[in-house]
Amino acid sequence: MAEIVYLNGRFVPYEEARVPVEDRGNLFADGVYEVIRFYGGHPFAMQAHMERLARSAREIRLPEIDVAALAEAGLETVRKNGIGDGSLYVQVTRGPAPRSHAFPREPKPTVFMIARELARPSRSLVEQGVACITVPDIRWARCDIKSIGLLPNVLAKQQAVEAGAFEALFVRDGILTEGTSSNVFAVKGGKLVTHPEDGHVLPGITRRLILAIAREEGIGVEEEPLAAALDAVDELFISSTNVEVMAVVSVDGRPVGDGRPGPVTRRIQAQYDRLVERVRAGESIDGLIAPRAS
Numbered sequence: 001m002a003e004i005v006y007l008n009g010r011f012v013p014y015e016e017a018r019v020p021v022e023d024r025g026n027l028f029a030d031g032v033y034e035v036i037r038f039y040g041g042h043p044f045a046m047q048a049h050m051e052r053l054a055r056s057a058r059e060i061r062l063p064e065i066d067v068a069a070l071a072e073a074g075l076e077t078v079r080k081n082g083i084g085d086g087s088l089y090v091q092v093t094r095g096p097a098p099r100s101h102a103f104p105r106e107p108k109p110t111v112f113m114i115a116r117e118l119a120r121p122s123r124s125l126v127e128q129g130v131a132c133i134t135v136p137d138i139r140w141a142r143c144d145i146k147s148i149g150l151l152p153n154v155l156a157k158q159q160a161v162e163a164g165a166f167e168a169l170f171v172r173d174g175i176l177t178e179g180t181s182s183n184v185f186a187v188k189g190g191k192l193v194t195h196p197e198d199g200h201v202l203p204g205i206t207r208r209l210i211l212a213i214a215r216e217e218g219i220g221v222e223e224e225p226l227a228a229a230l231d232a233v234d235e236l237f238i239s240s241t242n243v244e245v246m247a248v249v250s251v252d253g254r255p256v257g258d259g260r261p262g263p264v265t266r267r268i269q270a271q272y273d274r275l276v277e278r279v280r281a282g283e284s285i286d287g288l289i290a291p292r293a294s
């Protein structure tokens with residue numbers, strides 16, 4: 001079946017989807033994006049992702065996005081491609097204009113979506129956990145915006161791949177902020193510790209779901225910076241839409257805890273699995289996610 005993508009209000013075959021070379025996404029990475037998970041063809045926390053997209057767009061002063069219409073088109077993109085377990089990529093840029101840093105007078109945003117099959121992480125990987133490396137956090141101070149400007153993330157992830165690691169974790173002023181495409185949680189004395197929602201991390205949707213799970217499970221949470229020395233850290237895990245909840249069993253070659261996924265991580269994974277199954281059965285889990293303060 002020919003792949004169908006969404007581009008500026010139309011569903012077109014992949015080969016026919018064209019964006020002008022002077023699109024500001026191309027020239028300046030002047031745009032924002034989202035990645036939404038699907039299980040059995042059903043969206044996982046679609047509303048939360050769309051709200052974050054609208055916020056990212058506002059923060060970079062893009063024209064208002066009709067997120068309800070976009071969500072509908074996103075579902076249609078997934079349907080048209082017959083995606084079961086997959087991932088929908090949504091990108092909005094400030095559109096084409098002759099190259100000049102300041103905004104064009106009348107921006108015409110480019111809106112693009114593509115849906116791809118994506119299996120859940122394999123059971124063996126989840127049971128084994130993954131290795132990570134640390135890298136200096138050279139990114140800007142607005143990591144809360146889901147910007148398509150991802151070069152530091154790209155370079156760091158490549159470094160991880162070349163080191164045989166699964167993910168690179170950013171360290172800023174001795175603080176472990178987040179991964180290249182994941183949030184980070186530590187378990188210390190039975191409590192979760194994760195970086196607060198400030199400019200140094202993306203307010204992850206998976207992160208918020210984990211906080212909701214922790215509340216339900218009676219697991220304490222501290223939204224506080226985590227020292228990269230990882231002193232007294234019993235368990236560590238990363239979270240993201242695509243990777244879900246993944247135990248980190250070593251950092252820079254040193255084992256975390258006993259070098260195996262710990263009990264708190266496994267408890268959260270089990271509850272997360274239940275959410276996935278609820279979505280697969282057609283239920284919405286958006287009601288579980290607390291809206292952000294701003």
Ligand SMILES: Cc1ncc(COP(=O)(O)O)c(C=O)c1O
Nearest residue numbers: 181182183202204205206240241
């Ligand atoms: C830098 C960064 N942090 C965190 C995350 C996790 O966010 P979410 O759980 O919403 O996928 C991502 C996701 O791609 C990311 O790119």
